[in-house]
Amino acid sequence: MLQFQFSVNVLSLQPLLNSSLSLGLDNLSYGFVLLVNLLIPFCLISTWELKKFNQLGALFFLLQLMLILLFISTDFLFFYFFFEIIVFLIIILIIKWGRNVRKQKAVLYFFIYSIFGSFFLLLALVYFLINVGALSYLTLYRFTLNAEQQIVIAFCLFIGFAVKIPV
Numbered sequence: 001m002l003q004f005q006f007s008v009n010v011l012s013l014q015p016l017l018n019s020s021l022s023l024g025l026d027n028l029s030y031g032f033v034l035l036v037n038l039l040i041p042f043c044l045i046s047t048w049e050l051k052k053f054n055q056l057g058a059l060f061f062l063l064q065l066m067l068i069l070l071f072i073s074t075d076f077l078f079f080y081f082f083f084e085i086i087v088f089l090i091i092i093l094i095i096k097w098g099r100n101v102r103k104q105k106a107v108l109y110f111f112i113y114s115i116f117g118s119f120f121l122l123l124a125l126v127y128f129l130i131n132v133g134a135l136s137y138l139t140l141y142r143f144t145l146n147a148e149q150q151i152v153i154a155f156c157l158f159i160g161f162a163v164k165i166p167v
Contacts, residue, residue: 117163
């Protein structure tokens with residue numbers, strides 16, 4: 001059964017989208033939060049001698065915050081929101097501190113692929129909102145979808161994540 005520890009409701013968007021910024025930690029997200037908190041300091045140490053380290057450090061800490069919020073959000077809308085913020089932070093990171101002369105081309109391709117994947121994630125989000133009426137993980141966990149709906153959702157989520165995460 002899906003169960004969150006340290007659950008807190010921060011912001012409610014009930015009348016508008018039937019969604020709320022609620023944060024919780026489960027067994028899977030605990031591992032990811034731990035991994036993020038272990039990796040970001042190593043990233044900072046490896047970039048210690050770069051010019052404009054203060055800006056890079058601030059960007060890494062913002063990236064760390066958004067990753068933690070992504071992993072502990074218990075609502076699909078805010079998961080999507082934090083996921084997209086991370087994409088734009090990575091674009092800023094590539095543009096500002098990329099060493100390759102073709103970094104603009106790399107950013108363009110990254111942006112195009114990300115928008116393509118985001119479309120399918122947004123499609124799944126809207127599909128959940130229309131068919132289930134809520135975007136909370138607990139509500140989605142308890143809701144039963146028929147086989148056709150499961151195929152549509154699985155296809156959209158697979159395409160959305162397969163584009164964003166190199167498979």
